[in-house]
Amino acid sequence: MAKGIMVVAEQRDGAFRKVSFEIASAARKLADEAGEEVSAVVLGSGVEGIAGELGKYGVDTIYLADDPVFEKYTTEAYAAAVTKLVKEKDPAILLLAASVEGKDLSSRLVGSLATGMASDCTELRLEGGKLIATRPVYAGKAFAELEITGSPQMASLRPNVFPVVENAKAGAVEKFDAGVDASALKTKVADINKDTSGKVELTEATVIVSGGRGMKGPENYQILEELANVLGAAVGASRAAVDAGWRPQTDQVGQTGKVVSPNLYIACGISGAIQHLAGMGSSKYIVAINKDDEAPIFAKADYGIVDDLFKVVPEITTEVKKIL
Amino acid sequence: MNIVACVKQVPDTEALIKVKADGSGIDEGGIKWVMNPYDEYGVEEALKLKEKNGGEVTIVSVGPARALETIRTALAMGAEKGIHISDPALDNADAYTTASALAAAIKELSPDIIFCGMRAIDDDAGQVGSILAELMGLPQVTVVTKLEVEGASAKATKAIEGGLVTYETSLPCVITAAKGLNEPRYASLPGIMKAKKKPVDVKDAAALGISAEPKAKVAKMTPPPERAPGKKIAGEEPAQKAAELVKLLREEAKVI
Numbered sequence: 128m129a130k131g132i133m134v135v136a137e138q139r140d141g142a143f144r145k146v147s148f149e150i151a152s153a154a155r156k157l158a159d160e161a162g163e164e165v166s167a168v169v170l171g172s173g174v175e176g177i178a179g180e181l182g183k184y185g186v187d188t189i190y191l192a193d194d195p196v197f198e199k200y201t202t203e204a205y206a207a208a209v210t211k212l213v214k215e216k217d218p219a220i221l222l223l224a225a226s227v228e229g230k231d232l233s234s235r236l237v238g239s240l241a242t243g244m245a246s247d248c249t250e251l252r253l254e255g256g257k258l259i260a261t262r263p264v265y266a267g268k269a270f271a272e273l274e275i276t277g278s279p280q281m282a283s284l285r286p287n288v289f290p291v292v293e294n295a296k297a298g299a300v301e302k303f304d305a306g307v308d309a310s311a312l313k314t315k316v317a318d319i320n321k322d323t324s325g326k327v328e329l330t331e332a333t334v335i336v337s338g339g340r341g342m343k344g345p346e347n348y349q350i351l352e353e354l355a356n357v358l359g360a361a362v363g364a365s366r367a368a369v370d371a372g373w374r375p376q377t378d379q380v381g382q383t384g385k386v387v388s389p390n391l392y393i394a395c396g397i398s399g400a401i402q403h404l405a406g407m408g409s410s411k412y413i414v415a416i417n418k419d420d421e422a423p424i425f426a427k428a429d430y431g432i433v434d435d436l437f438k439v440v441p442e443i444t445t446e447v448k449k450i451l
Numbered sequence: 452m453n454i455v456a457c458v459k460q461v462p463d464t465e466a467l468i469k470v471k472a473d474g475s476g477i478d479e480g481g482i483k484w485v486m487n488p489y490d491e492y493g494v495e496e497a498l499k500l501k502e503k504n505g506g507e508v509t510i511v512s513v514g515p516a517r518a519l520e521t522i523r524t525a526l527a528m529g530a531e532k533g534i535h536i537s538d539p540a541l542d543n544a545d546a547y548t549t550a551s552a553l554a555a556a557i558k559e560l561s562p563d564i565i566f567c568g569m570r571a572i573d574d575d576a577g578q579v580g581s582i583l584a585e586l587m588g589l590p591q592v593t594v595v596t597k598l599e600v601e602g603a604s605a606k607a608t609k610a611i612e613g614g615l616v617t618y619e620t621s622l623p624c625v626i627t628a629a630k631g632l633n634e635p636r637y638a639s640l641p642g643i644m645k646a647k648k649k650p651v652d653v654k655d656a657a658a659l660g661i662s663a664e665p666k667a668k669v670a671k672m673t674p675p676p677e678r679a680p681g682k683k684i685a686g687e688e689p690a691q692k693a694a695e696l697v698k699l700l701r702e703e704a705k706v707i
């Protein structure tokens with residue numbers, strides 16, 4: 128019978144991404160409740176040295192396939208390797224990150240393992256030994272609790288939501304043969320264009336400063352960049368700002384942009400349209416700066432300032448500089 | 452080229468979503484239904500490819516009777532024909548079942564390329580395109596913002612955390628579309644008139660030989676958790692308000 132919880136860890140360029148520790152921690156919590164073990168899959172090239180790190184976050188066994196074919200992520204190679212391992216080890220629960228790579232891989236695995244998955248979950252619990260996964264639907268206008276009747280019970284976890292908890296376990300590394308034939312792959316990476324600006328990635332940021340149409344033009348984002356700089360934050364934008372060509376598509380937060388859940392989201396000159404709220408509604412704290420007292424964003428904000436953002440934002444930067 | 456674009460009918464993004472009192476789903480009364488915005492990018496890309504290379508675009512949708520309107524919308528944009536997979540047994544279909552239905556219908560078409568939206572904005576699951584690719588044994592590139600098709604191969608670019616990656620893949624393949632891929636066209640009036648006469652085949656689960664038994668089930672739906680009411684920071688001067696905000700973020704929220 129299927130047992131244990133398996134997580135698929137995500138590494139990039141030889142380092143685990145933080146979300147891998149989040150899913151390992153979440154898996155440990157469930158496993159402790161059920162009295163079961165946690166295993167992890169690590170795929171990569173030259174990653175043998177880091178594989179064991181997952182032990183620190185509660186992983187008992189780490190299955191490692193270290194092979195040049197896994198140097199860069201491709202759906203085909205990664206899905207083939209995880210499918211083979213899952214079929215062999217038969218875990219009851221399989222967890223992945225709802226990151227860009229995790230979303231692609233997990234949904235392909237639903238097909239290859241012929242099961243069901245709760246995507247982009249914000250909460251997991253066990254009920255009578257079965258996984259109950261909670262996730263926002265209709266852009267956060269409702270929440271659904273899902274039960275997976277297929278096996279394994281799959282869920283992908285929204286980054287930045289589940290806490291990283293240190294809970295050292297053996298973290299024994301076991302190599303496995305993924306059996307992937309590089310020459311048979313139909314897809315290859317043609318090009319990777321890294322953003323070298325040193326910008327904090329939106330979906331991973333713990334603080335986001337975001338600007339909308341109220342910024343009035345691309346040059347004014349400078350004041351947000353300055354605040355973001357002192358806070359170590361990422362800069363986001365509303366669709367109005369992206370569609371106006373002021374900010375790149377990759378900065379867009381919302382229903383047709385990125386879904387983010389930082390500890391702090393500071394919305395400047397953003398009215399709070401339902402499609403924008405869909406992308407940032409699960410932030411832990413929301414601050415709104417808007418000169419319109421009636422702007423819907425205030426209904427979602429923990430702290431609001433009704434004033435001209437061009438006057439307030441530089442003052443906030445000055446205040447933060449005093450304490451940080 | 453033989454091109455397929457999958458579409459789903461979803462509530463308009465502005466729609467007020469009311470969860471039924473028994474938590475079994477949402478109340479569909481008063482909802483305006485539209486084509487999933489990400490599917491619009493898929494349909495547009497399909498049409499652009501056809502215009503460049505010749506061929507035809509087939510629209511495939513799984514959904515109740517009302518989904519026919521969305522198929523007609525895509526036909527009005529310029530697609531040639533539609534397949535409507537309609538069966539009450541599929542009303543609560545999960546991603547695997549939906550993809551199985553699509554795969555069964557699409558296999559007979561032997562397409563060169565299949566477009567889906569990167570996710571549907573109702574269940575927000577984002578699984579169907581990948582499952583479909585797996586079931587058809589095809590490569591996939593998801594969340595694509597740029598596509599170039601050359602002969603029997605395609606280059607597809609997507610944003611990843613901290614950059615862009617371009618994959619090269621052989622055709623046939625499945626592409627899931629993201630915002631940025633193109634600007635979807637509106638249906639013209641003559642397009643809408645013509646669409647009424649374009650053929651739409653209706654199929655049910657039995658005709659496709661698929662099982663409607665779900666592998667994931669919604670046990671309960673609830674309204675979103677309430678956020679505690681927020682504070683508006685009082686004060687005369689911007690500097691004063693800024694100082695108070697920073698103090699609250701530091702001492703009360705403890706987030707900076």
Ligand SMILES: Cc1cc2nc3c(=O)[nH]c(=O)nc-3n(C[C@H](O)[C@H](O)[C@H](O)COP(=O)(O)OP(=O)(O)OC[C@H]3O[C@@H](n4cnc5c(N)ncnc54)[C@H](O)[C@@H]3O)c2cc1C
Nearest residue numbers: 339340341365366367381382383384396397398403418436
């Ligand atoms: C299918 C669909 C998908 C969409 N997806 C998204 C999405 O993913 N993300 C998204 O953001 N939107 C999305 N939208 C668009 C959304 O409906 C809104 O149009 C958009 O969010 C508005 O952006 P905004 O708040 O910046 O602009 P506006 O609504 O114009 O608000 C600007 C705000 O700035 C304030 N302001 C102006 N000047 C100042 C000043 N000097 N100081 C302080 N405040 C000032 C104004 O009071 C106003 O509240 C989508 C829409 C559709 C139909």
